[in-house]
Amino acid sequence: MSTLDLSGRVALVTGGAQGIGLAIVQLLLEAGAKVALVDISPNLRETGQRLGRSFKPENVLCLTCDVTDSTSLRKSFEKVLSHYGSLDIVVNNAGIADEVNWDKMLHINLHAVIAGTYLALELMDPEKGGVIINVSSMSALYPVVYAPAYSASKKAVVTFTRCIKSAAEGANVRVNCICPYYVKTQMSQRGLDAMPEQFKNEILQNGLMDPEDAAKGIMELITDTSKNGTVLRASAKRGLSYHIFNDNTF
Numbered sequence: 429m430s431t432l433d434l435s436g437r438v439a440l441v442t443g444g445a446q447g448i449g450l451a452i453v454q455l456l457l458e459a460g461a462k463v464a465l466v467d468i469s470p471n472l473r474e475t476g477q478r479l480g481r482s483f484k485p486e487n488v489l490c491l492t493c494d495v496t497d498s499t500s501l502r503k504s505f506e507k508v509l510s511h512y513g514s515l516d517i518v519v520n521n522a523g524i525a526d527e528v529n530w531d532k533m534l535h536i537n538l539h540a541v542i543a544g545t546y547l548a549l550e551l552m553d554p555e556k557g558g559v560i561i562n563v564s565s566m567s568a569l570y571p572v573v574y575a576p577a578y579s580a581s582k583k584a585v586v587t588f589t590r591c592i593k594s595a596a597e598g599a600n601v602r603v604n605c606i607c608p609y610y611v612k613t614q615m616s617q618r619g620l621d622a623m624p625e626q627f628k629n630e631i632l633q634n635g636l637m638d639p640e641d642a643a644k645g646i647m648e649l650i651t652d653t654s655k656n657g658t659v660l661r662a663s664a665k666r667g668l669s670y671h672i673f674n675d676n677t678f
């Protein structure tokens with residue numbers, strides 16, 4: 429297996445202030461990458477300062493941005509490129525679960541992932557190559573009846589990622605997708621509090637992943653240079669496994 433050395437590479441992580449995003453930020457910093465956290469959270473600065481104390485402060489860049497604001501998203505991507513001189517890794521991770529405000533959710537979970545992918549393809553150096561990870565969910569593969577718009581947004585992320593693979597190859601960029609089952613974060617806690625009891629029990633029996641374990645899956649997709657256009661499932665019960673699609677049945 430050929431492995432990407434992350435030392436000195438430049439990564440941008442949306443939704444990096446907490447949860448799965450923060451866990452991948454930490455793994456990237458541990459591996460010697462420079463990391464930009466792109467997030468709307470009021471806690472972003474404080475998180476960045478804490479990371480700066482644990483790692484090299486010059487390797488952490490915090491950019492306040494609503495990923496649904498296309499101007500602000502572009503500015504954030506361009507800022508990373510001008511600040512660090514390159515853009516090698518993008519993790520389109522920011523997401524919400526909100527069936528009431530489903531329109532807003534689609535803008536965050538889908539539109540911003542597509543926008544982030546196109547910005548990465550535009551700004552990554554084709555000579556050097558790059559890698560994009562789009563964070564989907566197991567709900568893309570096993571539809572969740574109490575979260576239909578959320579599941580649809582995540583299914584679309586899987587399909588977009590698999591379709592864009594060919595165009596990305598032309599730009600020397602790999603693009604992969606991760607589909608976690610429930611992970612211990614604020615999002616899942618809110619989801620569990622809101623969902624009908626019968627579903628909650630099944631989830632608790634299956635178990636929730638630690639964010640660090642989901643982030644390890646993302647790291648595998650970043651570093652294993654043979655992975656391109658793949659969809660990695662991640663769960664506490666079954667660990668990491670690649671989803672097999674039967675594309676030939678019509």
Ligand SMILES: NC(=O)C1=CN([C@@H]2O[C@H](COP(=O)(O)OP(=O)(O)OC[C@H]3O[C@@H](n4cnc5c(N)ncnc54)[C@H](O)[C@@H]3O)[C@@H](O)[C@H]2O)C=CC1
Pocket residue numbers: 442443444445446447448449466467468469493494495496521522523524536563564565566607608609610611612613614615616
């Ligand atoms: N927690 C779980 O069980 C699972 C989560 N996922 C996905 O993983 C991703 C991360 O989720 P968690 O870490 O659990 O969530 P979280 O709620 O802990 O963190 C999400 C981060 O995204 C940021 N964010 C939200 N809206 C934003 C916006 N408009 N612009 C910029 N940043 C924004 C938040 O400020 C926060 O820092 C999401 O895409 C989610 O759908 C997938 C499967 C399971």
Ligand SMILES: CCCCCC(=O)/C=C/C=C\C/C=C\C/C=C\CCCC(=O)O
Pocket residue numbers: 525526527528564565566567570571572574575578608609610611615616617618619620622623
């Ligand atoms: C097979 C299902 C795997 C789902 C994994 C996942 O993405 C988990 C996300 C965690 C929380 C959000 C999920 C569902 C939403 C729960 C309730 C929706 C109703 C409440 C609401 O805010 O609209």
